[in-house]
Amino acid sequence: MDRLHRRYEKPNMWEGKVTLRVIVKLNKVQQEARHCRCQPAGEGQFEVLDKFENRFVVNLNHYGCDCRVWENTGISCLHAAASISYIRGESVNYCDPFFSIRKYLDTYKEMIHPLPDLAVLKDDAPNEKVLPPNLKRLPSRPHKIRKREA
Incomplete structure (x- = not known):
């Protein structure tokens, strides 16, 4: 109790929209997202190059990224965080409602x-x-108890 x-x-x-643990995770992701480069590709879509020069497509309207971290965890990945900071948005607004206070x-x-x-x-x-409940016999034939020889 x-x-x-x-x-x-x-x-x-607490202040804000999400719990403290999520805020700590978002801050770590935001630090890692500094090494990514964003190219806008349309309405809410971005092509993000990470520090290993891998390309990922991020769709902010559908909360999706090609790395699938965002869909699986509900917390934006570093590619999504880079594109959110590109449009000067807040990562807290793009978290799953499950993490809200x-x-x-x-x-x-x-x-x-x-x-x-x-x-x-x-x-x-x-x-x-x-008293304990009454024992009921099963309708089938009882099992034979067999002793196996050593």
């Missing part, structure tokens, strides 16, 4: 309600024993 409550209270101090709060909004002590519960309940 304590852990769920702490995780529910933690985002009240609102989704984090929705995850931990359900609380586990406290229960009274077992001694209190035993006093309120009558002296009845809970």
Whole structure:
């Protein structure tokens, strides 16, 4: 209960749209994206050359890149980060909504309600024993128990 409550209270101090771990990852990706060169190819499309001179096509409108990191993780790859910085946008706006603070709060909004002590519960309940369920025989022929010789 304590852990769920702490995780529910933690985002009240956060600012922005996404969680802190995602912001740290986006900052690392943004640092790596400095070595990439962008060429605009149309409305929201870019051709990005990385430091190894590999070419990747980035489509900002469909949140896609040829390296497929963006589609698999929901966080923009370095090629997408380079093209986002080319248009002077924010990488936070191109993250999957799963990483938003609102989704984090929705995850931990359900609380586990406290229960009274077992001694209190035993006093309120009558002296009845809970019995195990009745055993039912299966409708087929019983299996033969075989002993294998050594």
